[in-house]
Amino acid sequence: MIVESLTVWITAKIATKAFGFLVETIISKDFVKDLVKDYAKDFFKSIFNNAVTAPFKREPLQKAEVMALAEFVQLMQEDLEYGGFSKDYIKNYTQSIKHFIDNPEVKQILGSAFKHDCQAIDTNKLQQIWRHQLNRSDDFNWKTIGKKYLQKVKEIILEVDELREILNSHNLQEIVNHTKETAGIIPQFDLEKYQEAIRERYGNLKLDNLDTTGYAYNELKLWKIFIAQNVKEANQVLPQVHELPKEHLRRLRESNQLEAEVEEEELERHKRVYFEQAIRSVLDIVNEKRTYKYIVILGDPGSGKSTLLQFLALNWANSPLDNVISLRIPLLIELRTYMRRREDKECHNFLEFFHKCSGAISHLNQHQLHEQLLAGRALVMFDGLDEVFDPGKREDVITDIHRFTNEYPNVQVIVTSRVIGYKAQRLRDAEFRHFILQDLEAEQIQDFIKCWHDLTFKDEADKLRKRERLERGIATSESIAELAGNPLLLTMMAILNRNQELPRDRAELYNQASRVLLHQWDVERALIEDKRLDPKTIDYKDKQGMLRQVAYDMQTSEKGLAGNLISASDLEKILTDYLKTIEFDKPREAAKVMINQLRTRNFMLCFLGADYYAFVHRTFLEYFCAWEFVWQFEKTRSLTIEGLKSEVFGKHWQDETWHEVLQLIVGMIEPKFAGEIIEYLIKLDGEEEDFINLFLAVKCLVEVRNRSVIASTADKLVKELKDRAIADNDEDVRRAAVEALVSNFKDDPDTLPWLKDRAIADNNEDVRCAAVQALASNFKDDPDTLPWLKDRAIADNN
Template sequence: MLDWLAVWGISSAGGYLAKEVIGPLAKEALEDYTKDFFKESIKDYTGLSDQTTQKKLFGKALKEFVALVERELEDADLSKQELKQYTQPLKQYIKNQSIKAILGSAFKYGCEQIDTQTLANTWIELKLLPLPEEFRWKYIARQYLKQVHTIIRESDQLRTIRDSQTLDAIANNTNATAGIIPDFDLSTYQEALLERYGNLGLDSLDTNACAYNELKLWKIFIPQNVREVHDLMPSALHELPKDYYRKLVESGQLDREIDQEELKRAKEVYYQQPLKSVLDVIKDSQGYPYFVVLGDPGSGKSTLLQYLALNWARTDLNTALSLRIPLLIELRTYIRNRDSGQCNNFLEFCHQSSGSICHFNQHQLHDQLKAGKVLVMFDGLDEVFEPGKREDVITDINRFTNTYPKVRVIVTSRVIGYKPQRLRNAEFRHVMLQDLESKQIQTFIEKWHELTFTNPADKVKKRERLQKAIETSSPIRQLAVNPLLLTMMAILNRNQELPRDRSELYNQASRLLLHQWDVERALLEDNRVEPKTIDYQDKQQMLGKVAYFMQGNQAGLAGNLISGEDLERIIKDELKLREVTNPRAVAKVMINQLRTRNFILCFMGADYYAFVHRTFLEYFCAWEFVRKFEKKQEISLEQLKTEVFGQHWRDESWHEVLRLIVGMIDSNKAGEIIEYLMAQDGEEDRFGNLFLAADCLSEVRNRYEIQSTDTELLNCFKDLIHYDLNYDYDPYGYQANLVRDLHTQAVVAVATHWQDHPDTLPLLQKWARSDTDLFVRGTAIEQLALGYKDHPDTLAILQESARSDTYCYVRLRAIEPDRGT
């Protein structure tokens, strides 16, 4: 006997109403029900006469309908208890004869719409529990019809009889032949915007059945700050390697060669510009009638435009009519359709082109544009990749603003490759999206955990864990300023302990970005090469080789650039190892993808590529060393110690790589590396070997396995706290400052890396009360307040030091311990 709940896709992970409303039907005789349900459509499908097929399709369709109703109720912010009250009304509703006929009519051949009015009226006529005011029957009907089309298409019994894709093609062709003209239905446009952009786009992540994919963009959106850019793009140019900068000029991707002094002045002017909320800029329609929003990959440019469109779409239609209509045009879709002959300009694109969010009658749209009642948003100028076509699009935008001078216009673009002059000549102002600030990150984290966790204790625990990771780990903090990477971090924090498991964070974040690098699809679309499955591990190994090559370059890990020629060679060699036919052509297809979209590698211009964030360069470099050491056994432990750690421990640009390596290998081998670092003579390098060893110790997964090494390193820091030079020196000069810094850094290291060690708290208390070095006393007080604020003795020590210490510096640390951090 079939388990109908399993067949219908209703499990313990499903929605509450789906289980409660449809679950009981699995135990009932369904013949009479399915007979009414498929009354109008049974003649259209030869396979539909089978009772088992009817029951399968009926249950799947009904589940989708109830799920849509439940989602609409949830969007109205009903509590779980309020939601439960709709169980009995829904049971009564779906058994109504008219409702069964309407829901079943979606299976009818060529069905393009179902009777929305009767759906709404029947609920009222049955005198059921009133629905929220914003409940949208029209939206539910449209989505339900789409789900039924999918059910038909995926049914083995029906697919060969009626293919809904064929029906859509016939309908579109009929409409075009008949010259059917689209209307100007703003209500439908609002629904289309909510459907396209309403949910946060996290579907490519494995979210473990959490409700992330239903998370509404407008609930989690954080408005960023911007700075105005008057002349150049200094944040993008001032740190470019000279050879790369020269190639940008030679390839025409910069308007002109820029004098370094001029660049310096432009940078100073740029940072003198006041920070403004991007929403304040958008509100200032007089000051910013036309403007360009610039930003890095993942910085939130597209999200900003989607948020503006959704704000209007969620507004009551009567109110929305008094506001500017947000017309969101994705330029990569526009140029593709223009090239294929579907449209010649923006009005035709909105009128009839596929890919437009909703078709508008171009004559009525023209009237609205002339009256200045539209906010036009052109998203992704940088995603028009061919320079000639990009110039054509800019010409189209200029012509558009000349034709409709009252219209408000926003354009978004990445920085590199963008030439501002033509739009600046057309009176466009330019603003640069800034990194998220600490307060904005904090707000995002609070919103995220409030919206995605139901268990209060778990919510607080995970939120505080993520906040602490960002505060205490510099690499994680550097990632968190980017909205896309912060979102990844929040998802992964549910099951990962950060920052100790940050290598796993980088792994999971890279998996997402590599998943988006859909190589197989690109190969299918390119007729020149044979399709080949290139999975995540293949791509990971390629990136490991790329990072390994980059660290060996002249700039080493301090840089983050690789030429297209070198990148192609590395990918081609990896493809050869996998016996890929025509590896050079496949490599070119893969690299060409990087020009069309940012994955984990991005195109920088002038035939150069880079990791989207240097953190991924560091992670994949470490990953490749570990692979060579553990899996391939191409390097020995001795070589790892001497040729990797021995050559690079003095270079801070390598420290994150070295720490990641230690965290990814066996604990005992990690202990040997730490002992090697301890044995180095680091006195002339401010004992950087010991501080790096302590950082590496915190990466070791099982420190109890290397207890003797752990204790020996702790003793080194106890000695370092009282280190002094073996010669006389000026007590107020450079040497005195050097000694003082070593003492205080050693105190911080002990408090940080041995926080749970039984000796640490007594040591800090002793140093705070009686150490002869006033800076050691002050730093110990700060660390007690930071790491042991809830210990019963801490407050007493702070009060004693505030009253009794001889030095004002120490007293001030005791009164305001966070001032020195």
Template structure:
């Protein structure tokens, strides 16, 4: 075997600082390292002699390192300072993508290195920062010239690459006829696993904990339940009529509906059985989907109210019970609808991974999953890179390139499960209609294929796809058993210390059990995952306001506004931290609660949102404040955060809990500025906030949060204020609210708590049954029952109260 260091010319090079890197590389020559660099140039080539390739690659790396050294010298770094880059460069050259970029110079058609990619990878690897004067572009051309010279100097390597170029020419000729010569299912399986297997939690967890090696999608996936919603999308038609009008005007909602007929649709929807979404997918694939429910036209037959059987959660449940072959006798197409974070994309990834993780000899005759992200498809379609879904797949936009001819044949025979993900992520209504047309045309061209489409609910127009025989299903919130299953699996997978695992698992379970608001959040898979991460990293807050504060901090890390702003040529540098983001959302929530619909509306117009953001940015002296605000609003259209785009140039909070939290936070912030302009005095807080809204139960959550966020002494005065109100005509709702506020406050005066308890005890014994009629009797029973529940909930740890309750019973 030749001495590689001599062959590479390293031994003769004087003043070469990065020689140790090549010395390590020479030791690894037996591991066939050169294949990684020439992956695209040496496909399917069995080399009888690896030395020519190893020598050529070693020479190229040496030239690359010398060019890097020259750039460091140009930056006036001393020899000692240059040596500091030895270890970073070793790590850099081990990166698979770096190898591919450097190896691309060996391709006959290479016009230059992807220097932007090299710079990006150096940054993402968090390596020692390069000097300001360092330029990857200055490395590009000299490196290309050196590689061409290396190829010319090696007859063996030149012969190998020439044969590859001949094969590439033949392949390109076939591509012009619309055919790619490969249909490699093993490679396709590998691509699916690489793309989707790891649970991506980087945007939710900013700590150093690495979930990539710990959590796989199939390990924590929970199959949610669905209910068929063929003619009823209540999330759309229960929004304010003004917003419905805007959605219609922007072509994001069907025509107006008859309220009476809509009520009948609603009844049918809630009579639909609740089933596991995997059962629906299995029935779709095996052609056993039950008949579609009849449209509501007058009296309807009663439908089953029972739930479908629970899905047994195992790592990889068998999704293909009957295959896709045979006669096209049933419904081939379904739409899965759900809120942001409800798990629509994860469902499709799980289905694809289920196939990709099955041994190839077991799935060779089964339908292959084709997962098409509609946002990417729409982008390529609009840029002219593809004209339809088949060409989109043909050009390698779905994990790896698929033979267009063979894919066409498989689609014709129905041996493909096509999954279109994220219709709602095609934001332009006109482009969305074009994509729907393409989907409709696709199902006409391939009537035997099975199709699953996912979308958010707001902005979705069902009529055209209903006309194309698509069945619609609505994802339901996670049920209690499903939440507990997720929590158990999460802690089993992410904790090694048994005691720590049990303690934190029980802590999270208790928080969900004891707080209805937290329990409501836990029904959303994304928010449940977020709470599990919070619970792992720190003591889960005892009080809900602090939990919401920390949860919002986690989610606002996704709102990566700085990177977006850096891309804009007119903006130099803007630092917007999570406190600024929270402050903006507080003002948004405050504006929304003051609107006609109040907290019930959860809507804000784009122009109002932009105005609020602009005003805040000006207050912290951000230059180009309006431009920055518009960029922030634009980003909200493309990604879901706490605040998201709802169509019709309107925005709202992803979950009502965050609207209530930020609304309460704004009142507390203004109360903290009492005595200053825009501040609230204690008297104003009592009369203008609690006094105006205590009778409206939709405000109670906000008022409770306020009580839990202010100083205990002030909260005590508010509870006394509520107790002093005359609430008999309102069924003593003032006292029930006071009890709810008391449960949020720590270490409150015993005297105030005792006064409230005595009030509630009187209500628990309220009324004289023999002197009232049946209707009034039932009203009194309801009030007494509510009082007993308020006492039991608020004083549940007081043994004397428990004894009193038993005597009451």
């Protein structure tokens, strides 16, 4: 009955308003019927804390929602018409607009216009939803639509008397609440509302910075995909122990260059104690709240520190309400936000922050919260101590945390921070124990990949194919495997794997990973805070440009890539010279800030002691080095194809430490030029080096996305490998040629018969063995493989 009356009412309204065809098509009887089911809960969510259940209140709100949506759709149509689009073209928008206005977030934004003090709606968010979630081009003037829509809402409020009464009543209550809040009292300690706020803030994985395609990950709830990492306890947090790669620690120690901040014997003792620590699940540590009451969780960027705290909060938020009363309430405070509110004099302590500040997840009455904390019925989590950049302010936060633990001694407290730049003494004095997050182990990586694909893909065959492809990419590439232990970078791999094949497309992975690491934790704030410096933005592209030149400089040094080593003075000069090219004020001072940021924030460089730096991950050194050669070849044209062949590949094909860089170069340039390089490698005389030139050529061919462009080159390479497999005097070369052929040319119809021939006819038993092994592992799905293997097992005399 309600549906019928509402439909009659809206039909009459639409008729009198002379709306366009989009409104008539979208605001249909079925649309109204679906709307009645939730009686405007989503639409008026930002105004009413709880669902409006009284029937006499529902109908006015439903009328208001339908009218507002109709007006908004009409404004979208008018905007398209103003843009010169024809009626037939505009009809193509019907389904997208219908899905758009049915989106709960969109409804909530449009409903916010009914607030008594609303001056503007969030058109930026509307634009983002339209472009990314619906994957539509941006054809609308959103700000203009937003302004016109606000005016239409005012007309609707004046038109519907019952609606005006409801809103006025609500506004009066808001004034009462505000008055009480000013007096220091917030009337609610609503745990159900707090649960909902936690789910809304942290429930979905935050993938906006990782995935720019607009692909929807609606099913990826954080608590479903969370993998509990392992930790080791760190009795001493020392850069010499936790920052230095082992190879550099050994090299510097042997040459007596290690900094003398800690006696070597003492340093070795700390290293031994840390590495001998038992590995435990971080959740086991958190759950032993009597033993581990005060905890600091340390980790690298993207290692999962914040995700851990969000998971702990979500565990509580997803518990049934009748159980929540007996559970510890999670209080998650993002310290960067807290400090901003504290500096603005909005609050003086953590309780006031939760009581009234805009950055809190949800407001909780501080008097009741105080009682909960005294009784120990809370888990308090301070996230991102390292996000408080100013050292003096960071000390203030630590003082606040220490004071908090003294005031509420029965509460378990967790603090997170990055390892680099962290000073442990003050919190250790406050009886905090320190744990360092470990990289994901192979089994944990497998669990994540399985969970990710189960939640992301509906089609079983597609799910299995892409999951196995990612697992294979990590297993077969040391460079990719090195990064996969970091949860942030592993998530990025899972996203890219949807449309790209690793490891062949790993250059794109490294590009996206560096973009996120260099952009997500930006340098601009540090430049602004240093009053001597020009606060000009240095974006991630500039930082990529600097790192290309740093890697190139390392590559041209005496030690070359094997060194992964650069002096502080050389590093500072490279960055200074780059900053001069973009007309940066005081480039030398800015370069010093940049070095610190690339080390402490961006997870790219690490300090080795003795005034030397290195790339944290060798993978990025190789990638940026390759990219610099490609940049010179394609952008600045300072390197020709002949120079690339002779000066880069010609000089370094015999050095296996260069092979990853050379392969990346081939994968990053156009196939026709890649073909020229592969032809160049084939023609080299590699007999004295066990034909390493041919095996490098095979690896380079694998990097080429479109092999059909260089089919004749691939044929030449196959012929060369077959010649080596049959006629070479060295058994190791023959075995390697067989394995290279089968693993890289499996789809060639000539490969399988040729392989069987080698397995039977080759006069060398090692080559026959290699052929049998290659056939068993690469053609196991062929129905003829098993009978053929049985025959070999009987007939071969070896």
